Amino acid sequence: MDDQVFxxxxxxxxxxxxxxxxxxxxxxxxxxxxxxxxxxxxxDILRTAPPFQGGVPGLDNSMFxxxxxxxxxxxxxxxxxxxxxxxxxxxxLWADVLVESFTPGNLxxxxxxxxxxxxxxxxxxxxxxxxxxQTGPRAHYPGFGNLMAAHAGFYxxxxxxxxxxxxxxxxxxxxxxxxxxxxxxxxxxxxxxRTGDGQYIDVxxxxxxxxxxxxxLLDYEVNGTVAERCGNDDRFAAPHGVYPCxxxxxxxxxxxxxxxxxxxxxxxxxxxxxxxxxxxxxVRGRLAARRQLDERIAAWTAKQDARTLMYRxxxxxxxxxxxxxxxxxxxxxLTYRGYFAELDHSVMGRVPYNGAQHLMxxxxxxxxxxxxxxxxxxxxxxxxxxxxDAQEIEALVEAGVxxxxxxxxxxxxxxx
Amino acid sequence: MTSANQTxxxxxxxxxxxxxxxxxxxxGWLAGRMLADLGACVIKLEPPGGDPGRRRGPFFTDQVDxxxxxxxxxxxxxxxxxxxxxxxxxxRALFERLLTEVDLVLESFTPGELxxxxVEVEQVxxxxxxxxxxxxxxxxxxxPHAHFQGPDLIQVALGGSLHLTGDPERAPVRVxxxxxxxxxSAEGAAASLIALYHAGRxxxxxxxxxxxxxxxxxxxxxxxPFPRLEGRDLVRQGIWNETAGFRRRAVYxxxxxYLSLMLNGGVLGGHTVRxxxxxxxxxxxxxxxxxxxxxxxxDFSEVIRNPAKAELFTNLSEFLVEFFLQHDKETLxxxxxxxxxxxxxxxxxADIRADEQLRARGYFDAVDHGxxxxxxxxxxxxxxxxTPLQNTPRAPxxxxxxxxxxxxxxxxxxxxxxxxxxxxAL
Numbered sequence: 001m002d003d004q005v006f007x008x009x010x011x012x013x014x015x016x017x018x019x020x021x022x023x024x025x026x027x028x029x030x031x032x033x034x035x036x037x038x039x040x041x042x043x044d045i046l047r048t049a050p051p052f053q054g055g056v057p058g059l060d061n062s063m064f065x066x067x068x069x070x071x072x073x074x075x076x077x078x079x080x081x082x083x084x085x086x087x088x089x090x091x092x093l094w095a096d097v098l099v100e101s102f103t104p105g106n107l108x109x110x111x112x113x114x115x116x117x118x119x120x121x122x123x124x125x126x127x128x129x130x131x132x133x134q135t136g137p138r139a140h141y142p143g144f145g146n147l148m149a150a151h152a153g154f155y156x157x158x159x160x161x162x163x164x165x166x167x168x169x170x171x172x173x174x175x176x177x178x179x180x181x182x183x184x185x186x187x188x189x190x191x192x193x194r195t196g197d198g199q200y201i202d203v204x205x206x207x208x209x210x211x212x213x214x215x216x217l218l219d220y221e222v223n224g225t226v227a228e229r230c231g232n233d234d235r236f237a238a239p240h241g242v243y244p245c246x247x248x249x250x251x252x253x254x255x256x257x258x259x260x261x262x263x264x265x266x267x268x269x270x271x272x273x274x275x276x277x278x279x280x281x282x283v284r285g286r287l288a289a290r291r292q293l294d295e296r297i298a299a300w301t302a303k304q305d306a307r308t309l310m311y312r313x314x315x316x317x318x319x320x321x322x323x324x325x326x327x328x329x330x331x332x333x334l335t336y337r338g339y340f341a342e343l344d345h346s347v348m349g350r351v352p353y354n355g356a357q358h359l360m361x362x363x364x365x366x367x368x369x370x371x372x373x374x375x376x377x378x379x380x381x382x383x384x385x386x387x388x389d390a391q392e393i394e395a396l397v398e399a400g401v402x403x404x405x406x407x408x409x410x411x412x413x414x415x416x
Numbered sequence: 417m418t419s420a421n422q423t424x425x426x427x428x429x430x431x432x433x434x435x436x437x438x439x440x441x442x443x444g445w446l447a448g449r450m451l452a453d454l455g456a457c458v459i460k461l462e463p464p465g466g467d468p469g470r471r472r473g474p475f476f477t478d479q480v481d482x483x484x485x486x487x488x489x490x491x492x493x494x495x496x497x498x499x500x501x502x503x504x505x506x507x508r509a510l511f512e513r514l515l516t517e518v519d520l521v522l523e524s525f526t527p528g529e530l531x532x533x534x535v536e537v538e539q540v541x542x543x544x545x546x547x548x549x550x551x552x553x554x555x556x557x558x559x560p561h562a563h564f565q566g567p568d569l570i571q572v573a574l575g576g577s578l579h580l581t582g583d584p585e586r587a588p589v590r591v592x593x594x595x596x597x598x599x600x601s602a603e604g605a606a607a608s609l610i611a612l613y614h615a616g617r618x619x620x621x622x623x624x625x626x627x628x629x630x631x632x633x634x635x636x637x638x639x640x641p642f643p644r645l646e647g648r649d650l651v652r653q654g655i656w657n658e659t660a661g662f663r664r665r666a667v668y669x670x671x672x673x674y675l676s677l678m679l680n681g682g683v684l685g686g687h688t689v690r691x692x693x694x695x696x697x698x699x700x701x702x703x704x705x706x707x708x709x710x711x712x713x714x715d716f717s718e719v720i721r722n723p724a725k726a727e728l729f730t731n732l733s734e735f736l737v738e739f740f741l742q743h744d745k746e747t748l749x750x751x752x753x754x755x756x757x758x759x760x761x762x763x764x765x766a767d768i769r770a771d772e773q774l775r776a777r778g779y780f781d782a783v784d785h786g787x788x789x790x791x792x793x794x795x796x797x798x799x800x801x802x803t804p805l806q807n808t809p810r811a812p813x814x815x816x817x818x819x820x821x822x823x824x825x826x827x828x829x830x831x832x833x834x835x836x837x838x839x840x841a842l
Contacts, residue, residue: 005614018637030610045684048716050660051638051645057717063645064638114801133799136776141753143678146666147760150676155667155762157592158581164655165674165762167666168591169580170637179602179631180450184798186609187430187454191803193616194433199802207779208797210768211446212598214490217794219474220765222486227765230592232569236472240569242578242587249651251588253573261565318565320573322588325650326643328576328633336559339630340640352644357600357630358607359556362622363614 004031005363009189010385012095013037013072014088014112016044018145018174019129019205020101021068023181027097028071029356029365035091035381036072038374040403041080047374053348059374060347066371070343070353074372075381076403083401085110087386092117094385096192097185098126103142104134114200124198125188129181133204145171145205152209157216159229173209180208238286239265239293242322245306251322252306254297254313262286264316269300341367346376375403429455430803434612437461437518438495439502442469443628444524444552445491446601447608451520452494453796453805459514459821460495463502464842466814476788483813490793493783494808496817499842502533506841511535513826515544519615520608524552527562537623547621548611552604554596556627566629568594575632580639583654599635600628656733662719662726665733667762671744674762677736679729681714689732691755696739706732783810818842 009032013024021036021044028034038044046065053061075091078084089112092098098117100107107113114126131148132138149155149172159166181203188199210217216227234240237257245252256262259281266275274296279285286293301309306321313319321327328334329352337359340352348370356365382388382402396402432455438448439461452458460467470482477484500514501507515521521540523530530537541549551557554566555574564570572578572590582589604626615621633640638659639650650659655667657679664679678685689711693702709728719725740748745761752759761767769792774780781795796805822828828836836842 002614002618002620005610005617026606026610046638048682048684049638050716050720051642053645055646057720063641067638067641132773133777136773138753138773138776141773142756143758143760147676147678147758150667150762151760153763153765153768154591154593155674155676156764159589160583160586163583163586164667164669166582166589166654167657167676169577169639169650169652170635170659172635172637175599175631175635175637176602179599179606180797182606183450183454183602183609184800186606186613188800188803190609190613190616191430193613197802199800201801202799203797204777207774207777207794210794211602211797212595213593213765213768214794215474215487216593216765217769218486218490218791220769221792222476223474223478225474227593232587232590233592234569235474237567242569242573242589244587251573251579253569253578255567255569257567314561314564318567318570320564320570322573322578323576324579325576325636325639328640329643331561331574333555333559333561333574333627333629334633337556337627337630339633348645352641354634354640355630356607357603357627357634359625360607360611360622361624362620363611 002362004366006030006032009033009097010095011035011097011099012091013099015099015101015129017046017101018068018171019177019181020099020127022174022178023127023129023185024099025068025071026182029367030363031366032097033385034072035075035385036069036372037077037079037088038074038372039076039078040374041078043374053351058347063348063351066345066348066351067353069371070341070367071369072372073377073381074375076375076378078401078403079110081401083396083399085112087382087396087401088112089117090386092124093121095121095124097189098124099129100127101129104128104130104139118198118200122198123192123196125185125192125201126198127181127185127201127203129177129203129205131204132206134202145174145177148173148205148209152206153213154209157227157229160231161229165229173205176212177203177205177208180211233290236283238283238290239297240290241294241297243294243298243301245301245309246303247305250306252301252309253320253322255318256286257318259283261317265313268313268317272296343367343370345370346373373405376405378402378404426806427802427804429453429806430800431456434520435459435518436520436522437514439521439523439525440552441467441524442472442487443554443597444522444601444604445469445487446598447522447550447552447604448495449491449493450602450605451608452808455803455806458495459518459817460492460497460812461500461511461514462497462814464499464840489791489811492811493793494806495812496821497812497815498818498821499815501841502535504839504841506836506839508534510822510836510841514821515540515547517825518547520548520550520612522550522552522604522608527553527557541621541623545621546615546619548608548615548624549621550604550608550611550624550626552600552626552628554600554627555629557625566596568596571596571629572632575629576636576639577632580636580650580652582652584652588652596628596632599631600626603628603631660716660720662729664729665736668737668740670740670748671742673745675740675745675748676760676762678758679732680716681711681719681729682716683712684715685758686712686714687756688758691757692736692739695751695755696736699742700739703731703735706735781807785810815842
């Protein structure tokens with residue numbers, strides 16, 4: 001086994017909420033030293049949002065925050081103070097990579113923007129991520145991926161034709177943007193590895209998200225077609241839907257994308273008389289009859305166990321249990337791949353972190369450290385990254401510039 | 417987006433030194449496209465007659481033609497195309513020669529399919545130790561579900577997003593535009609670059625195995641830990657949102673369409689509520705209860721502890737229904753921008769194409785399609801100051817680069833090309 005890919009890479013993560021921290025997590029999972037900014041005066045808002053261990057709100061008890069920040073060092077820093085901003089700048093000169101997601105313009109006010117840092121750190125790769133980009137009339141648009149998912153066209157194509165469009169769960173576009181920011185950032189790091197040159201990267205969540213609607217944007221451009229919500233229908237496949245099963249809110253998804261899959265489904269249903277219609281053996285006939293097919297299939301699935309039925313139908317018929325979150329922990333494929341990483345958090349205890357969605361044969365992602373409480377690693381960071389001595393560090397803690405856990409008096413005496 | 421340095425020569429992309437062999441079917445196309453955007457030379461290998469994915473609509477002006485497939489156009493822009501029949505021995509020999517020239521292979525075959533064609537990936541990786549081999553599939557290369565069929569609906573069902581989306585009185589519903597493979601492909605691009613970075617430093621290639629089902633799981637935001645931490649499963653709530661333990665409405669009709677709103681109190685959303693109520697007061701009578709509430713104090717923890725406070729959000733949602741119906745989408749969006757309200761229009765692709773911000777940032781690229789004219793594509797998804805994304809040409813025709821790649825890159829003589837074609841390898 002090789003050393004981790006980014007071992008020795010220094011990352012100063014001044015971002016918050018979703019895209020920035022998710023991007024720096026790729027680097028952290030592959031061995032980089034990632035210092036994550038936080039502050040109890042201006043905590044990452046994810047710390048105020050659920051799930052909380054035991055359902056009890058608390059800044060250090062939120063797994064929403066935790067899940068995005070394992071493998072990172074937590075630095076508690078008051079950016080409202082001159083001395084805090086000075087430390088932030090020193091970390092900007094220490095870092096190979098800086099990630100930030102402030103409202104465009106904020107960092108420049110503090111002298112922490114790329115133009116200010118690059119002359120003293122020319123190899124710096126800096127990533128800014130925000131809703132609509134650093135330039136243009138909407139650069140200052142505030143928001144979250146929930147709203148951006150509406151703005152970027154995803155709500156309009158989700159839901160039933162006769163009802164209001166519905167949200168896609170969560171801050172959906174964050175989970176598109178994070179893969180584009182990560183790809184751009186590592187490409188820039190590779191360029192730096194070869195040339196020594198750093199650079200500045202501006203990613204608009206809007207611009208990266210609509211890459212997932214690119215075909216539909218072209219279809220509008222050349223054919224005037226506006227993609228719309230249509231339940232679970234597919235333009236080219238039928239039957240294609242979600243059908244009720246035995247139990248409360250249990251469902252099976254079935255997507256017949258070929259004549260072969262249709263033949264297999266008919267056989268699995270025991271060749272009911274209605275399915276013998278030869279028109280149904282071709283996709284045009286099935287598309288024309290899709291509503292009747294949905295009714296027939298729903299009647300057939302209604303009393304069956306969804307999981308058992310999935311195993312009966314796959315792989316000949318594309319079918320799947322509609323999994324809730326509890327099901328994910330029982331999914332044998334996720335278990336096989338070791339998807340959830342269990343780590344011991346100092347407040348939440350043993351909790352499951354989402355793992356990498358890729359396996360690598362030589363340099364797998366590794367999970368070394370649970371997410372930090374606010375300021376958990378402040379002393380380590382100031383000592384190891386900025387080379388400060390204990391006296392300097394304690395003075396900063398005393399002055400409230402840096403947040404750090406109360407010290408163990410015995411250890412303090414030894415260090416003194 | 418072409419950006420030029422001072423000499424007027426367009427700057428090269430970050431991945432300019434890399435060559436990629438792209439064997440993917442439709443579900444993996446985006447990965448190579450992203451790398452081509454970043455300047456890599458991406459050679460798309462198609463079976464003779466063209467990639468089967470070219471035969472799925474929508475098509476340019478609805479003409480069913482493998483050269484008019486819009487998904488092909490969008491997801492293969494900037495690539496070169498060679499034809500090669502991996503099932504034929506002569507084709508596999510050609511493939512072997514291509515492998516000597518590339519840094520990365522991208523593929524998305526159903527596990528086992530390549531072996532069935534006589535391509536043993538383990539052996540390839542042993543013979544080419546610096547090569548990165550990335551596989552993008554619904555469930556991964558091995559494991560109990562690796563052989564499952566995984567079109568989009570199946571992946572979002574097993575990935576957990578279907579369960580969380582849709583109106584509670586009906587079946588769960590998916591995003592009608594397939595998403596799961598795109599997540600897997602974008603993940604494939606990112607993970608390939610991690611491995612290429614390593615290969616560049618150490619000379620060690622490796623295999624990368626992406627499962628797009630897991631990319632769907634990752635997109636569940638904060639939902640997965642709920643059963644473990646709070647002992648409950650989140651359920652779909654239609655146009656409402658009660659994830660945080662209280663109920664507020666997320667989508668509203670307005671005069672000419674729909675909009676979405678993020679109703680929170682506290683630092684996160686207190687200002688939005690106060691600004692909305694002030695706006696509504698210009699034309700409506702606002703209930704006293706809503707005006708008197710101290711929204712800035714009502715952060716999640718406060719609301720979760722206090723059911724009476726939670727009810728305020730339901731009442732607020734109901735009040736706003738009438739306010740939004742008085743205005744159109746444009747007025748509401750511009751008014752919200754001015755007032756710094758967390759509100760977004762529910763845009764369609766038509767709205768996005770006309771968007772002022774995208775225009776100001778030069779997002780859409782004009783791509784020359786010869787006699788078909790110029791077509792505007794969604795363009796640069798990131799702005800890199802030194803190594804800008806490349807304004808690449810249109811997607812290739814079937815085998816358009818056979819001569820350039822087989823002749824130019826591999827140095828194959830014309831006579832041998834004729835033999836290969838006769839043997840059915842091209």
